[in-house]
Amino acid sequence: MATMHDVARLAQVSVSTVSYVLTGTRPISQATRNKVLAAMAQLDYQPNAMARGLASRRSRILGLLMPMDERGLGATETAFVTGAAAAASVAGYHLVLSPVGGGNPDDLRRLASQRMLDGVVLMEVQLADERVTVLQEVGVPLVLIGRTGDTSTLSYVDIDFDQTVREAVAHLVSLGHRQIVYVNHSAATLASGYGPALRTRDAFTAAMTGHGLEPVMIAAEDSAAGGRAALAAAFAQAPKLTAVLAMNETAIFGILGELTGRGLSVPDDVSVVSMVTSPQVAELATPALTAMTSPGSALGRIAIEALTRHLDGPADQRHQQLLPCTLEIRGSTAAPRRPALATSGPTPNNGG
Amino acid sequence: MATMHDVARLAQVSVSTVSYVLTGTRPISQATRNKVLAAMAQLDYQPNAMARGLASRRSRILGLLMPMDERGLGATETAFVTGAAAAASVAGYHLVLSPVGGGNPDDLRRLASQRMLDGVVLMEVQLADERVTVLQEVGVPLVLIGRTGDTSTLSYVDIDFDQTVREAVAHLVSLGHRQIVYVNHSAATLASGYGPALRTRDAFTAAMTGHGLEPVMIAAEDSAAGGRAALAAAFAQAPKLTAVLAMNETAIFGILGELTGRGLSVPDDVSVVSMVTSPQVAELATPALTAMTSPGSALGRIAIEALTRHLDGPADQRHQQLLPCTLEIRGSTAAPRRPALATSGPTPNNGG
């Protein structure tokens, strides 16, 4: 392993000159620069990351803290990660993912106070999130994906659930649906303060009320069985429902299964829209699901950009931004068989 | 941020003594140790990871290099990651995931030569994998998940595809199936030298031949449409097939959809077994899929243990180990409607 010293000797300059060539923090003549670069190439020199980090007090490593549970990561999350990694690379940082279990905030505190990470992006933030507190105490620059309850002081990037739900509902209403049921995450998830579940619940109520319709929400366990149960509950509460809106990638397969089991066809008898869903998952179902696709890659990019701007720039302003999901019409939505008393809306169509 | 110096001064000992308390590399009297520990607690001292790393020339960070593509990570992969992270933590290491795109081996070389990672676990290894070469050149201790073509010199942990396929085939044969089709990954994947696809192909041929049956394999694109096409191809090649074995978590949903589309019921008309599949995905389908569940968490743990043993122990022996998937019978397998001429086998049953 060649060191900077070796490069300096070979190029017949001082170590500091080599350092300036590497970092560009002071002007270096073109001739000297070339000599140094040649020496580096000849020795196959790679700077030692830890020495740089120690001396400069910045590791140029960003951490992405993601809870890894048994559910796996959807395409949305991986798009997020790749978007973030690409943005970090552009800004001259490395991105590493740390699979912190939700379990142990002490682990997190230790990791963060060891000064190995210049900044942190926190995924799957709860409305009241202990991890946020820990990280703030330690003083690590922080960007959240999702929001805590009190959004005032922190930087975050999140999905615009309000607009996403509004758009999904508008799509169904414009097709002629009037009895729309929203299948949310489980009651336990809601109770634990999971922001997306809470915010979509409120947005759904608002959107339906805005159309003069009655909002019906069902909480479903995150499993196929949960989806089946939820559909049964939905029919119990709204026997004449013609459309299901769901934000539960797992339960939705149970919903589809149960629909088929009841002899109902999608989309002719019941339309289905899946929210915050990746195209890959949407294509898994037959028919492919009309879905609100999450802006995964953009979320990741923007989060990292906000973080690096904070780290490199002098002003430590915060960045708060919402991005809506986009409607992608596939085969699971159509006009209801017997359109309810049409109040408004364009011609129903078969959404290709 | 308190430093070791501060701790030493407060405890009225030398810095080296504090270091020995921290690392346990030399004996320290109980009295001194207590003084030091008290000082650390009082100052809320956390050692600086980069200083330790620079001085000791070991970062105590292990990298898990995982390709992140648009397909997302299944529960198998996340189980792998959590198993690995837990094992690393036990051994006193941090595990970070690096989302290296398959794209750029130079990025990888840079990352690895910066001495930030004490060792590396490489996922999704190809039979001829450029990344392996790069990492070996750089001299980073390495454990593979999967195997290269030449398995002689490297440490690896992999699924025992041979036994897994044998067991899956045995299950179907014992139910009375004789016409079994194997749906593999795509032809392109096979051509690219993806080990699991190649090995299961050979294992399937061997297993079927061993039972005196004819092996039929179909390559399917990793998509629902690919699955549908594969099923059509399967029926073209083996019109009387009664069972499908698949190793393609995405295509399998297309297979199921197409089966339903043809008016065939699972498991009464056709049995389906999904290989290297997590319980979560298996439960998504209706009926839930009989599957060969991959030993994700154990794979991760064993890989990390092999790596840390190599790093901490003196002998640098290599570790090569295969783990089979375990059969979990759910609702997608049963005796065929008209069992073929029974050659052997226990009583067909309905697999709970």
Next chain:
DNA sequence: CCGCTTCGTCGAAGCGCTTCGACGAAGTCT
């Protein structure tokens, strides 16, 4: 042509830690 800034380079002082050699005190053989 003198004082002044800017350019390009050097040497040295750390960054916060580990680790080596040394050394007095104590224990252990024989």
Next chain:
DNA sequence: AGACTTCGTCGAAGCGCTTCGACGAAGCGG
């Protein structure tokens, strides 16, 4: 009892880099 180890501690020398202050050499306005 003398010769060795072992124990418990210290001081100092780095690990490989960044960064600060310094300084000769140009460039330049007056």
